[in-house]
Amino acid sequence: MIRAQFESLGVYLPERVVSTQELIDRMPAKPLFDLEFLTGVKDRRWRSAEQDSYTMAMAAAMDCLQKSRYRPEDLDVIICSSISHFKGGLHLWMKPDMSKFLKKSLKLRPDAMSFSMTNACAGMLTAVHILNNMIKTGAVRTGMIVSGECITPISDTAVKEIKDPVDPQFASLTVGDSGVALIMDRAADHDEGIDFVDFLTLADFADLCLAMPSIENPGMAMYAKAVEIHQEVILRLPRIIKFMMEKHRFTGRDYDYVIPHQTSTRAIQTALDLCIRHLEVLPEVLIGIDKFGNTASTSHFVVLHDHLARKRLKKNSRIFFLSLASGIAIGLVSARIGSLEACYGYDH
Amino acid sequence: MATIIKASCALPNGPQSSIGMSVAAAQQCLAGAGVAPGDVDLLINIGVFRDDNIIEPAMAPLIQQQLGMNLDPVRHHHLHRSTLSFDINDGECGFLTAAGIADSFFRSGQAQYALVVSGDIHPSKTDHPEFPFKSVACAVLLARTDDDRRGFSDFHFKTSAAAGFGFSASVDLLANGLKSRGCMTFSVEDCYIRDLMVFASSLMDDVVAAGRIDPAAIDYVVASQQAKGFGSVVARAAGVNGVSQIIDLFDEYGDVHTSSLGLGYHHLAGGGRMKSNDRILFIAAGSGLSAACAQYVV
Numbered sequence: 001m002i003r004a005q006f007e008s009l010g011v012y013l014p015e016r017v018v019s020t021q022e023l024i025d026r027m028p029a030k031p032l033f034d035l036e037f038l039t040g041v042k043d044r045r046w047r048s049a050e051q052d053s054y055t056m057a058m059a060a061a062m063d064c065l066q067k068s069r070y071r072p073e074d075l076d077v078i079i080c081s082s083i084s085h086f087k088g089g090l091h092l093w094m095k096p097d098m099s100k101f102l103k104k105s106l107k108l109r110p111d112a113m114s115f116s117m118t119n120a121c122a123g124m125l126t127a128v129h130i131l132n133n134m135i136k137t138g139a140v141r142t143g144m145i146v147s148g149e150c151i152t153p154i155s156d157t158a159v160k161e162i163k164d165p166v167d168p169q170f171a172s173l174t175v176g177d178s179g180v181a182l183i184m185d186r187a188a189d190h191d192e193g194i195d196f197v198d199f200l201t202l203a204d205f206a207d208l209c210l211a212m213p214s215i216e217n218p219g220m221a222m223y224a225k226a227v228e229i230h231q232e233v234i235l236r237l238p239r240i241i242k243f244m245m246e247k248h249r250f251t252g253r254d255y256d257y258v259i260p261h262q263t264s265t266r267a268i269q270t271a272l273d274l275c276i277r278h279l280e281v282l283p284e285v286l287i288g289i290d291k292f293g294n295t296a297s298t299s300h301f302v303v304l305h306d307h308l309a310r311k312r313l314k315k316n317s318r319i320f321f322l323s324l325a326s327g328i329a330i331g332l333v334s335a336r337i338g339s340l341e342a343c344y345g346y347d348h
Numbered sequence: 349m350a351t352i353i354k355a356s357c358a359l360p361n362g363p364q365s366s367i368g369m370s371v372a373a374a375q376q377c378l379a380g381a382g383v384a385p386g387d388v389d390l391l392i393n394i395g396v397f398r399d400d401n402i403i404e405p406a407m408a409p410l411i412q413q414q415l416g417m418n419l420d421p422v423r424h425h426h427l428h429r430s431t432l433s434f435d436i437n438d439g440e441c442g443f444l445t446a447a448g449i450a451d452s453f454f455r456s457g458q459a460q461y462a463l464v465v466s467g468d469i470h471p472s473k474t475d476h477p478e479f480p481f482k483s484v485a486c487a488v489l490l491a492r493t494d495d496d497r498r499g500f501s502d503f504h505f506k507t508s509a510a511a512g513f514g515f516s517a518s519v520d521l522l523a524n525g526l527k528s529r530g531c532m533t534f535s536v537e538d539c540y541i542r543d544l545m546v547f548a549s550s551l552m553d554d555v556v557a558a559g560r561i562d563p564a565a566i567d568y569v570v571a572s573q574q575a576k577g578f579g580s581v582v583a584r585a586a587g588v589n590g591v592s593q594i595i596d597l598f599d600e601y602g603d604v605h606t607s608s609l610g611l612g613y614h615h616l617a618g619g620g621r622m623k624s625n626d627r628i629l630f631i632a633a634g635s636g637l638s639a640a641c642a643q644y645v646v
Binding site for chain 2: 084097107214
């Protein structure tokens with residue numbers, strides 16, 4: 001059976017750092033609670049006037065290709081998985097989809113597949129699910145997943161529009177911009193790469209978080225019932241983890257690290273504490289929300305990049321990626337990332 | 349193992365909502381197939397234009413919610429039976445992209461049924477005079493079968509390396525201000541349809557020259573329908589001869605965008621003409637320029 005692996009990872013983070021305090025200072029109606037303490041978000045990266053989803057996706061894709069042994073013409077597919085698809089400022093592109101712009105600029109082969117897919121903050125890991133199946137079944141050999149998340153426009157809107165102590169736009173203050181690109185190919189080693197991917201959508205709660213253009217100010221807004229989402233997720237997550245771990249015959253002992261979706265440090269800790277009984281052991285949790293905020297679909301890979309770049313990970317780490325997103329989409333990706341470590345200069 | 353079309357539905361007069369019309373088509377499709385919503389493993393929305401320009405969540409979970417499809421497998425104690433839903437945006441080629449994705453989920457043993465839905469509407473949820481497409485919702489239920497002789501094969505995709513994209517649609521949130529939820533700007537390059545016919549024909553030339561599809565073996569052609577005769581021009585350029593029947597519904601429905609292939613198949617299936625082992629050539633084309641094709645054995 002063919003196994004797929006992560007071959008290369010490219011990340012782009014805008015240079016500008018904006019603190020939570022700076023955002024709060026800009027708000028006409030200040031929150032009554034300590035947002036930084038409550039969420040753990042101290043700083044996030046912020047786009048410049050010239051940057052958008054496309055430019056950040058391109059920068060990440062170039063970084064990814066530079067670290068990869070593949071050239072653009074070797075790629076059989078490019079999948080764009082971002083929630084935001086801004087190009088040329090706050091210009092929301094629907095057609096052609098963002099993958100067509102990226103494919104053309106990166107000079108992939110004309111017969112390579114290109115499409116966009118969205119699944120909120122689970123987009124990149126859902127794309128991993130799709131590409132994993134395409135590689136495993138021989139439909140393609142090599143592909144790139146790319147997300148340029150220009151998501152701070154929702155923070156701009158929230159700063160202007162938050163009025164109430166419990167406002168549906170508070171979660172918009174926790175996000176940060178980034179671009180991530182990931183190349184996947186066939187694993188040479190049976191113990192390398194993706195062990196399994198499993199996802200489900202709890203659609204009963206699909207409308208708890210909606211992002212769309214604002215009708216109060218020009219720009220994009222996100223309206224999230226964050227407390228309700230957290231409550232519904234933590235009630236269900238332990239049983240989902242138990243089910244998936246039993247189905248795929250894994251426990252927490254099989255992993256070196258867990259990377260959860262980066263929402264807030266408290267929410268992550270509460271959710272994972274409830275799962276310890278089913279995991280037997282909770283692996284070390286990797287967090288980057290303090291520095292980067294919630295970067296939406298790229299969040300797991302921004303954190304992974306941050307730890308890889310600082311050579312913080314054990315060799316041949318096996319990682320348990322936990323996806324929690326609007327929809328509500330919940331998913332697990334289990335993967336050993338030895339090849340990625342090699343592309344970050346780890347000495348194996 | 350192969351991927352077959354178990355059932356289809358096309359609704360030209362659904363609700364004025366991309367979600368609502370997709371839900372209505374999906375309900376009829378599943379009822380026609382005798383498949384319960386809870387048996388659907390994958391729900392893929394391929395519609396591009398959506399209510400209020402919502403970007404989160406994907407449309408598919410909102411459609412899943414209204415279908416009552418495996419809403420909460422934890423609470424209802426059936427985690428072994430759940431649905432994963434997401435959106436694909438590949439314009440007119442989205443149906444074949446979704447069929448290819450479903451095929452890989454079936455082949456890796458991770459799904460038995462995939463429901464592909466499409467329902468494009470102007471984001472204002474009105475019959476907006478500038479919306480260049482006709483709103484027709486489609487739902488196509490794909491299923492895994494062990495019969496290797498049937499189903500989809502030979503998926504091919506191609507995009508142009510030329511500078512232009514032919515057709516574009518976007519909304520400038522600053523320029524449209526507080527009306528942005530209900531706005532979309534469409535732009536069509538000169539000669540778009542002609543260039544697209546030439547480009548889609550070039551994909552077919554590549555595929556036929558590589559021996560991947562035998563034009564003489566094709567019984568029916570189901571194609572995008574940007575204009576009357578679009579499928580005919582592309583099919584004939586590929587060498588598909590006069591024996592094959594080209595499904596052209598432009599006069600009746602106009603350009604139904606992402607629903608084109610689903611509508612064409614549904615029309616063909618409903619006509620009672622198809623028989624076992626007939627070969628359908630699906631050809632899609634749209635902005636990018638992009639084109640895709642696949643063969644399907646009934």
